[in-house]
Amino acid sequence: MSMPxxxxxxxxxxxxxxxxxxxxxxxxxxxxxxxxxxxxxDLNQGxxxxxVGESGCGKSTLGRTILQLIEPTQGSVHLNGRxxxxxxxxxxxxxxxxxxxxxxxxxxxxxxxxTVYDTLAEALLSHQSIPKSxxxxxxxxxxxxxGLSPRFxxxxxHEFSGGQRQRIAIARALVVEPKLLxxxxxxxxxxxxxxxxxxxxxxxxxxxxxxxMIFISHDLSVVKHIADRIAxxxxxxxxxxxxxxxxxxxxxHPYTQALVSAxxxxxxxxxxxxxxxxxxxxxxxxxxxxxxCSFHPRCPHAADACQVAFPExxxxxxxxxxCSRLEVVP
Amino acid sequence: MALLKLSDLKTxxxxxxxxVRAVNGVSFSIEKGETLGIVGxxxxxxxxxxxxxxxxxxxxxxxxxxxxxxxxxxxxxxxSEAQLNRIxxxxxxxxxxxxxxxxxxYLRIEDQLxxxxxxxxxxxxxxxxxKALEMLEKVGIPGAARRxxxxxHEFSGGMRQRVMIAMALITEPDLLxxxxxxxxxxVTxxxxxxxxxxxxxxxxxxxVIFISHDLGVVAGFCDRVNVMYSGQIVESGHTDAxxxxxxxxxxxxxxxxxxxxxxxxxxxxxxxxxxxxLTRPVSGCAFAARCVHASHACSQTSxxxxxxxxxxxxxxxxxxxxxxxxxx
Numbered sequence: 001m002s003m004p005x006x007x008x009x010x011x012x013x014x015x016x017x018x019x020x021x022x023x024x025x026x027x028x029x030x031x032x033x034x035x036x037x038x039x040x041x042d043l044n045q046g047x048x049x050x051x052v053g054e055s056g057c058g059k060s061t062l063g064r065t066i067l068q069l070i071e072p073t074q075g076s077v078h079l080n081g082r083x084x085x086x087x088x089x090x091x092x093x094x095x096x097x098x099x100x101x102x103x104x105x106x107x108x109x110x111x112x113x114x115t116v117y118d119t120l121a122e123a124l125l126s127h128q129s130i131p132k133s134x135x136x137x138x139x140x141x142x143x144x145x146x147g148l149s150p151r152f153x154x155x156x157x158h159e160f161s162g163g164q165r166q167r168i169a170i171a172r173a174l175v176v177e178p179k180l181l182x183x184x185x186x187x188x189x190x191x192x193x194x195x196x197x198x199x200x201x202x203x204x205x206x207x208x209x210x211x212x213m214i215f216i217s218h219d220l221s222v223v224k225h226i227a228d229r230i231a232x233x234x235x236x237x238x239x240x241x242x243x244x245x246x247x248x249x250x251x252x253h254p255y256t257q258a259l260v261s262a263x264x265x266x267x268x269x270x271x272x273x274x275x276x277x278x279x280x281x282x283x284x285x286x287x288x289x290x291x292x293c294s295f296h297p298r299c300p301h302a303a304d305a306c307q308v309a310f311p312e313x314x315x316x317x318x319x320x321x322x323c324s325r326l327e328v329v330p
Numbered sequence: 331m332a333l334l335k336l337s338d339l340k341t342x343x344x345x346x347x348x349x350v351r352a353v354n355g356v357s358f359s360i361e362k363g364e365t366l367g368i369v370g371x372x373x374x375x376x377x378x379x380x381x382x383x384x385x386x387x388x389x390x391x392x393x394x395x396x397x398x399x400x401x402x403x404x405x406x407x408x409x410s411e412a413q414l415n416r417i418x419x420x421x422x423x424x425x426x427x428x429x430x431x432x433x434x435x436y437l438r439i440e441d442q443l444x445x446x447x448x449x450x451x452x453x454x455x456x457x458x459x460x461k462a463l464e465m466l467e468k469v470g471i472p473g474a475a476r477r478x479x480x481x482x483h484e485f486s487g488g489m490r491q492r493v494m495i496a497m498a499l500i501t502e503p504d505l506l507x508x509x510x511x512x513x514x515x516x517v518t519x520x521x522x523x524x525x526x527x528x529x530x531x532x533x534x535x536x537x538v539i540f541i542s543h544d545l546g547v548v549a550g551f552c553d554r555v556n557v558m559y560s561g562q563i564v565e566s567g568h569t570d571a572x573x574x575x576x577x578x579x580x581x582x583x584x585x586x587x588x589x590x591x592x593x594x595x596x597x598x599x600x601x602x603x604x605x606x607x608l609t610r611p612v613s614g615c616a617f618a619a620r621c622v623h624a625s626h627a628c629s630q631t632s633x634x635x636x637x638x639x640x641x642x643x644x645x646x647x648x649x650x651x652x653x654x655x656x657x658x
Contacts, residue, residue: 054516055487161604162372191371191543196587196598203597218516221546221590225598245594262517264546266588268569271550278525279518281472282486 006081007042008212009066009180014039014075016058016065020287033286035061037236039075045179048206048213050227050244052220052259054283058236059216063182066214067099068092079180097127100173104185106165110157110172116143117153119172127176138175146171147201163194167201174205181206182214187222199226220263224248232256235286235294237310242319252321254299254329293323301325331403332359333504333537334383339397339407341375341382344390348609352378354561356397357635362504365531365538367552367569369545369584373605375561376541380507382407384424385414401505420450423498427510429490432497433482439466439493440478446501465496469526488519495526502534509541524551545588549573554641557581560606560616563635567642574658577644579621582656615647623654 016036019029035058043049051059064070066077068084077084079098087095103109110119120139124130130138140150146167157165166186173181183202187195203226206213217223223230223244230247232240232255240253251257261277279298284290290297296306303325311324323329341353353375360366368376381387383399383406399406401417409417418424426432434442443462447453453461466474469492482490491511498506508527512520524547531538542548548555548569555572557565557580565578576582585591586599603620606612614629615621621628628647635643636650648654 054518163604192545192584193371193587193601196589196600199589200598200600220517221588225589225592225594258518262521263590264517264520264544264550266545266549266573266585266591268549268573271546276521276525278521282488282519283516 006078008045008047008080009041009043010076010078011039011041011066012076012078014062014065014077015073016061016070017073031287034236034289035286036065036072037289039238041231041238041241043212043214045212046206046210047229048215048227050223050230051214051216051233052218052223052230053233054218054259056235056283056286057233058286059233060184062233063101063184063214063216066180067101067182069101097176098178099180099182100176100178101182101184102166102169102173102186104188106162106169107157109169110165112157115154115156116148116168119168120175123172123175142171142175145205146174147197161194163190163197166190166198170198170201170205174209174211177209178211180212180214182216184216185218186215188217188219195222202226220248220260232259235283235289237294237322239295239322240320246319252316252319252326252329253323254301254325255295257329258298299325301329332400333362333364333402335359335398335400336379336383337398339379339382339399340395341378341387341392341397342395343392345609350608351561351611352392352608353382356558356561356563358556358563358566360505360537360539362537363531363535364554365540365552367540367542367548367555368558369542369548369555370558371543371584371605373560373608374558376558377509379558380424380509380539380541384418384422384507385409385411416450419446419498419503420452420501421503422505422507423501423503424507424509425491425494425498425511427513429487429494430482432494433490435482438479438481439485443478443493443497443500446497450501452501461500462496465500466493468530469493469496469499470522471496488515488522491515491519491523492526495523495530499530499534499536503536505537505539506531507539507541510543511540512547513542513544520547527551545573545585546590557584560612561608562616562645563643564617564645565643566635567639571639571642575639575642576656576658577638577642577649578617578646579623579654579656580617582658583620583622585658615645623648625653 014036015038018033018035020031021027022030039062053059065072072085117139120142121135124138143150148167187198215226227244230244231238234255240256251260258277258279265271281298292307292309293311296302311322314321314326337357339353339356343350343352356379370376382394394407397407440462444458447458463474463478466478471477471492512523540552552569555569556563559580565581583601592598601620606616614631615633618624618628633645633647635645638644638649
């Protein structure tokens with residue numbers, strides 16, 4: 001009898017809480033922000049998961065917690081059978097080549113005083129030994145791979161455009177041949193035509209390298225395009241998870257429905273006739289999240305029970321939804 | 331007569347790196363109550379064109395080289411600072427991407443809201459306060475009477491945007507210039523703010539120039555659209571026509587690169603190369619180097635906007651000469 005293969009990335013009960021302190025001399029914790037509040041997630045190798053939600057929902061914090069850039073308050077992260085949350089010091093540093101991250105603003109994450117060569121060579125050397133004679137050839141190969149001409153090898157970040165800088169950031173993250181890549185709003189700051197180039201690049205490289213990727217973005221149409229599955233977050237909790245296309249076309253959770261209906265469609269006739277679900281108010285503060293299902297104050301379908309406890313997960317095919325009112329949700 | 335008629339605007343920046351031709355011969359007009367969208371990528375000159383109208387270009391290094399902007403028959407570009415001050419904030423108002431560029435962090439919301447009314451002598455202090463409260467309620471701030479005494483930092487991003495809109499519209503302007511007003515907002519809040527601008531526009535019969543890089547927002551919001559590339563308008567027409575009958579290869583390519591319109595899993599359509607360096611004069615069409623339809627003539631002759639269909643203008647030589655037809 002064969003054992004079922006364990007998921008490549010396994011996240012269980014992950015919580016990241018930040019204390020809010022007050023007081024000038026004696027610091028007292030007056031509240032906690034539950035940025036990530038109990039996330040369970042499984043990813044297979046080579047899978048791309050899109051993580052969406054509004055600002056402040058904890059999607060970036062979740063990404064950083066998975067990569068151990070922020071210490072979790074509770075819970076565990078296993079990558080390829082290895083527990084990341086237990087790693088410390090040298091062991092953690094050495095295993096970092098397995099999980100890498102790219103950020104929204106490549107100018108902030110690239111050292112302005114280092115040329116492309118310096119940046120990529122440092123990353124290459126940090127995890128393997130390469131003879132110096134081969135180094136510039138390897139850097140050149142990687143530049144080609146991300147669509148940069150190797151003749152720019154001696155240039156500094158400020159000499160590149162935003163899209164090219166993002167290519168450098170991608171190359172730097174991938175030269176160490178990671179197993180897991182987290183892209184945090186990696187294309188959000190780019191113009192449409194450049195955005196498409198970078199999405200294509202990420203999709204191609206992830207296939208070539210069999211990368212497992214978490215693609216964090218607030219832009220649902222971008223996520224739909226690149227991801228296999230999408231997870232929707234609201235105030236630190238996941239509320240819906242399902243395959244990218246079906247989740248976008250038939251959202252089930254009322255929050256996902258509102259989110260999808262608010263995405264502008266570049267088609268005037270469809271845009272004019274579609275029904276938009278306008279949510280009242282702003283997302284509540286994560287410092288004082290509403291009780292029960294935290295979406296209930298803005299939810300058009302909420303009932304009394306929604307205020308009491310966070311709803312049980314409901315399975316509908318390959319879709320999971322955290323809503324107890326599904327029978328009344330259209 | 332058009333409310334605003336801009337012709338042949340050229341705004342250049344004289345920098346140490348050379349002359350940046352940010353806006354290079356832009357003409358458009360807008361009628362009362364109309365919504366005109368200006369779309370283009372960063373550096374296409376869409377914001378600079380509108381800042382030039384308002385006299386907000388830092389000079390130096392900026393310089394308005396030529397052009398005329400007739401607002402109700404008067405040329406905005408020839409006005410003195412004092413003359414402009416009587417129009418800015420009263421008849422033409424502007425809102426920005428970041429509300430904190432308009433809001434003073436040190437002042438209560440109330441004091442900021444009444445300022446335009448007092449400045450333009452439209453009300454006394456008592457009347458202005460009353461109007462400010464009304465306006466705050468109109469833009470949908472819950473508990474307006476209490477919140478009017480608060481400071482900008484006590485508001486969320488979407489709420490600040492509402493306050494900025496209240497401030498811009500309190501003088502009931504004829505024209506609102508909105509520069510990427512929803513770009514920094516989440517989609518659900520963006521939908522709320524667009525709805526608000528639309529309803530205020532109908533109440534005041536106000537014209538809106540809506541600058542955006544997001545074709546999706548423009549599709550649902552604007553009557554007409556100008557597509558800008560490299561400091562020039564390359565296509566102009568009714569929103570429907572812009573999307574269903576693109577008449578410039580750049581507009582077509584831009585729409586094809588939007589993930590929302592493409593089949594999942596396929597490689598996204600991309601425009602090869604980079605936008606041109608604005609410090610170098612281009613001979614011929616600025617888009618020719620990246621255009622899949624470009625012919626030899628495109629890199630020789632500078633194109634101009636020409637009418638290709640009723641109310642639809644294109645600056646593509648090959649479209650003008652019926653050599654190519656573009657599908658959406």
